[in-house]
Amino acid sequence: MINNLQGVTPRCMDNAPSDLIPGMDRMKGSLNPAWMEWLWRLLRLVLGGIFIYASIDKILHPAQFAESFLNYKILPRQMVNFFALTLPWVEVIVGIFLIVGIFEWASLTLFNGLMIVFMTAIATALMRGLNIDCGCFTSDPDVGKMNWFTFLRDSTMFIPGVGAYFLLFRLRRPPIFKQKHP
Amino acid sequence: MNIGIADGISEMTGDSRAWLRHEVKGLILIGALSLLLAISVNAFRKDRIPWVDHRHTIRAGDVLPYFPVFPAQDPFPRKYLGLPPGQEVVPITSAQADLLVIEVLNVYCFTCQSQALAFNQVSKWIDKRPELKRRIKFVGLAIGNTDEEVDYFRKEYGLKFPVIADVDGHVPQLLGPDLPPPFSVYVRRDPSGKLGPVMATHEGVVEDPQTLFDALVKLLNAESGTTRMSKLFGHDK
Numbered sequence: 001m002i003n004n005l006q007g008v009t010p011r012c013m014d015n016a017p018s019d020l021i022p023g024m025d026r027m028k029g030s031l032n033p034a035w036m037e038w039l040w041r042l043l044r045l046v047l048g049g050i051f052i053y054a055s056i057d058k059i060l061h062p063a064q065f066a067e068s069f070l071n072y073k074i075l076p077r078q079m080v081n082f083f084a085l086t087l088p089w090v091e092v093i094v095g096i097f098l099i100v101g102i103f104e105w106a107s108l109t110l111f112n113g114l115m116i117v118f119m120t121a122i123a124t125a126l127m128r129g130l131n132i133d134c135g136c137f138t139s140d141p142d143v144g145k146m147n148w149f150t151f152l153r154d155s156t157m158f159i160p161g162v163g164a165y166f167l168l169f170r171l172r173r174p175p176i177f178k179q180k181h182p
Numbered sequence: 183m184n185i186g187i188a189d190g191i192s193e194m195t196g197d198s199r200a201w202l203r204h205e206v207k208g209l210i211l212i213g214a215l216s217l218l219l220a221i222s223v224n225a226f227r228k229d230r231i232p233w234v235d236h237r238h239t240i241r242a243g244d245v246l247p248y249f250p251v252f253p254a255q256d257p258f259p260r261k262y263l264g265l266p267p268g269q270e271v272v273p274i275t276s277a278q279a280d281l282l283v284i285e286v287l288n289v290y291c292f293t294c295q296s297q298a299l300a301f302n303q304v305s306k307w308i309d310k311r312p313e314l315k316r317r318i319k320f321v322g323l324a325i326g327n328t329d330e331e332v333d334y335f336r337k338e339y340g341l342k343f344p345v346i347a348d349v350d351g352h353v354p355q356l357l358g359p360d361l362p363p364p365f366s367v368y369v370r371r372d373p374s375g376k377l378g379p380v381m382a383t384h385e386g387v388v389e390d391p392q393t394l395f396d397a398l399v400k401l402l403n404a405e406s407g408t409t410r411m412s413k414l415f416g417h418d419k
Contacts, residue, residue: 059223067248070355077359089216103208110212131350163404174205175197 013063032171036109040171041101043164047111048098050157057138058088068135072121073128090114105174108164122151183419239358239365245378246369247356249274252270256333259344263319275377277287279319281402286353286365287345289327297364298322298339303391304398305342318398321346323355325363364401368401368411384411 057071058065064178066084069075075083091114097107118136126148133139134146171179240246250273260267264278274284285301287294301320308314322345324332331346354361368382381401388394397414 018266062224062227063248067356071350073355086216086220089220089223090212092219093212093215097208097212103205104209105206106205106212109205110209163275175195176201178195 006081008102018050036171038169040164040167043160043167044098044101045104047065047157047161047164048095050175051095051098051111051114054137055088055091055095057140058084058135059092061139062088064139065135068139070131071130071132071135072125073130104168104172108161108168112158112161112165115161119151119154119158122146126151183332201285221328222345230330239361240356240367240380240383242380242382243357244380246275246367246380249356250352256344259321259346262344263321277321277377279377280317280371281319281381281398282369283318283320283398284367284369285320285322286357286361286367287322287323287324287363289331291363294364295339296389297366297387298335298341298345300338300387300389300391300394301343302341304395307391308398309342314402317402319343323348323353325351326363366411370401382411382414384415388415 062084065088066080069084069087070077070080090110094107094110096116097103098111122134126146131145133144134150136146136150241244250419259265263274263276263278265276282400283301285294285297287298289295302324305320308318311359320343322332322343324345325348327335327347328349329347332345335341357365357367362385364385364387366384367380368384369377370379370381371377372379381404388397393415397411400414
């Protein structure tokens with residue numbers, strides 16, 4: 001009976017005190033099974049790890065990253081240094097927050113927001129015919145020029161990022177999304 | 183289904199407001215921590231900002247920015263500049279020279295053609311002097327031109343120094359977006375042995391090879407620092 005309820009969340013139980021209904025804790029647990037929690041942890045680890053890994057080279061070689069950043073011709077020159085300086089650290093902090101599991105919604109939103117920015121930058125650069133290196137994981141010019149495969153690679157990282165929202169929604173539904181009762 | 187975002191801030195429950203406040207705090211914390219770390223770590227760096235110069239045109243006293251060149255199929259630029267083999271892209275500062283003269287040009291600009299011919303003559307004189315041959319090198323960077331145009335230009339004028347087409351538009355980005363060709367940049371080797379400090383720049387053409395030659399020798403023998411080329415060229419007494 002309880003298993004049949006999976007996927008259909010009884011909203012009336014969300015805010016109900018657990019001690020009012022016997023066995024409610026068990027019922028809630030079955031709606032958000034342990035594998036979901038583990039999958040969420042794994043996703044956090046992977047997404048956070050990607051961001052931390054991507055930031056290392058940018059932090060170690062800021063001048064090269066600034067040049068890669070400049071090549072996109074998106075921001076005015078005056079702003080390139082500031083973004084080249086801070087962006088890798090945003091990636092680090094978002095990565096750490098995701099792995100540790102604090103401010104989950106905020107860090108996941110920033111992850112996805114940054115992925116959208118990166119993908120847009122790559123797509124617009126390719127559409128403008130810019131023959132530049134991506135600067136995504138390394139600013140080493142020997143790595144090669146970016147192409148649509150680079151965009152595809154970023155998309156494959158963005159998809160689990162979006163998927164993570166559904167998981168997080170099931171696991172820790174924000175009160176703002178909960179049903180209002182008269 | 184009666185599920186969705188609350189119908190407005192005013193109708194939010196206390197829990198919703200607390201959750202929203204918590205996540206906004208998270209965003210602010212991420213921003214603040216990132217900024218703090220970025221500024222702190224930068225303070226301990228040797229190569230601090232600005233990495234990308236805000237000024238429009240490079241000038242004496244600057245350090246030549248990281249400047250990739252793509253001497254792809256043509257082995258001549260590699261051989262002449264002594265660039266390391268095996269890499270597709272190499273920084274121009276890898277050139278084996280004590281004084282590197284960069285001429286920013288466009289093959290269709292008449293004054294650039296005159297300047298290239300003058301540099302070519304000087305290059306020939308330098309090649310005949312073993313004490314200078316390995317120390318002074320020339321390189322042309324052709325903005326807005328293709329490899330084919332540059333090849334034709336070099337053959338047409340019999341240039342003895344390499345001219346590299348700036349296909350990717352690095353020159354305007356790194357040396358100055360409003361850079362007017364012909365524009366020369368004179369780069370010296372610093373005391374640590376690294377090619378980089380810009381000793382002088384010059385806008386416009388100097389057609390007399392002897393004046394150019396004398397100026398280059400003076401630059402080569404000068405102590406580190408900056409020099410006004412117009413003074414060396416006799417424009418500025």
